Amino acid sequence: MSWSIAVGGLLLLAVLLLVLHRERRRAASLQVQLDAAAIELQHLQEACARLAPAGVVQRLVAGGAAAESETAAERKVVTALFADLVGYTAMSERLEPAVLARVLNGYFQRASDAIHEHRGHVSTFLGDGILAYFGAVQPNPWQCDDAVRAALAMRAAIKEYNAELTREGLPPLGLGIGIHRGPGLAGMIGSRERREYGFVGRTVNLAARVQSLTRVHGVDILVTEAIREQLDTRFVLSPMPPEAVKGIAEPVLTYAVREDVKAGA
């Protein structure tokens, strides 16, 4: 009798151990799946961070619909920087698509790094153009200085990049940058299916128009009067003759940015 109880007990223990072992394996498997999902989510967030400011992405992920309404549009004074490649169309006809894509990506990376380094936010790539904002995501009373410093860093980065391209036998890139500051609407803008962080208003249009004036004046960085008024006076600027631009009634007065803060100042 006692022998059969012992065997029964052992059998019960074996079954329990088996069940425990299976449950532990199941739990481990679920943990692995959970970790994989967490990593996937992290990658997704990183990918989203390329489409909108990281802070906005975090808020949307953390708060869902509530956060989306929280990050809805608000009126702000923002500095817009519009950059475009000079002679891109001619270059695109000469280069193989794969080479062209590599050259473009190299340019975008360097320009984005320069903008990010100076607290700007790249809003979008438009063909070979870049639209960036300063002071759109967080308040930034130093946005004009930041934007001009970013433009100067882009100039330096492109100069360095051109040396690399020339060594590879590729044509150098030319850059045109327009910077303007003014009011507009910043926030998550778009349709229900596709919404992105952006800034809309006349400020953006004028920055793009000023960029196009770089070809007229034969310079690479132009800022408007609104920028000059706020800018550190130690930046070296040259006034350009007023030019009419599409959509603006009065001719636009611009200044070419020659160099950073005056030496010894």
Place this chain on the structure above:
Amino acid sequence: MPSPLEQVAWEPCILEPQRDRALEAYARRKMGMPSSSTPYFTPAPWLARALVDLHPEYGLLLRLDHGVMDLVNLVVCQENSCRFCYAAVRAMLWAQGLSRERIERMERDLLRADLPPRTLAAMAFGRTQSRTGPAGASAARDALARAGVEAEEMREIAFAAALVDFSNRAHTIAAVPVRPMERMPDQLHTRLLRPLVNYLIRRSRSHGRPQPLARVPEGPHGRLIQAYAGSPIAPVLAEALDAMWASPILTRRCKLLVFAVVARGLDCEACGPEIGEALRKEGLTDEAIAAILTHLDGPELDSVERQVVSFARETIWYEPAVIQRRARALRGHLTGAQLVEAIGVAALANGLCRLGATVLEPAEKSDTA
């Protein structure tokens, strides 16, 4: 128990830990256990002390529940992406008996956790104060009042959130090593010692008693300290500020400039005038102050001020790894003690400026009215 913040990039520590037995013993006495971060801040003793003394759980609160304060801490640490402080708060919650599942459930969505509405309102208030600063102060106060939180408790929540903003920046900018803190709840010996740790935490935590404000310090933040008159927060805050101003590592003017830059970056009307007045007493003209704050530079600045002023603006809104790299770049321009003090002053300025905007705005309005 991996935390959601473990994915946040974190640079190697930029400060050398320096043992100071007296300061470490002081922290241990006050906190009930050793503080692993104190040795990183000992070159600026006021900072090492302030990080302990200003912590509300050690007798500074009259009304706010410590459990609610822990959750406000957690949400603000998450907002600031401070891996060190987040891991510390998390470990504290765990040591006090919250299950891992409960903590993880709260972390998944802190503002929709299974908590009372007043607690959720306090957490949302702390997050707003930290995230939007003065811009969101008025709306945050209104939301808290709607949840039934009275003014005195609101001030305590605001102080708790401000202290976390201060602590988060100090630990994040210095990149204090996070792994030991993050691994703590997973280690066998800490699991075994959990009841003891819980006992030590509970023993060292206490509510304070009303304390009269013996004197209102002259100069900046007098109004802020006065706003806490009657609370034990006021004398402790006054003492911490006095020690910070008295520290000879950076000049008083340099520290004032840091406060001014942070106030300017946050567009804080509550703090700006007092700081401006103090800067004028240091011999700077209105024009010079305006020029420095507009362009973060000026011929009046010496080489240390130039570095520190430029760095101060980086501490207002930041990504941990980026601010840590920028702080590392300062090592070539400042002495070790200057760097520690610059980090501490900038961190404190961020906490107090956000606090001032929350606590002082109504007084400003009534003054003008």
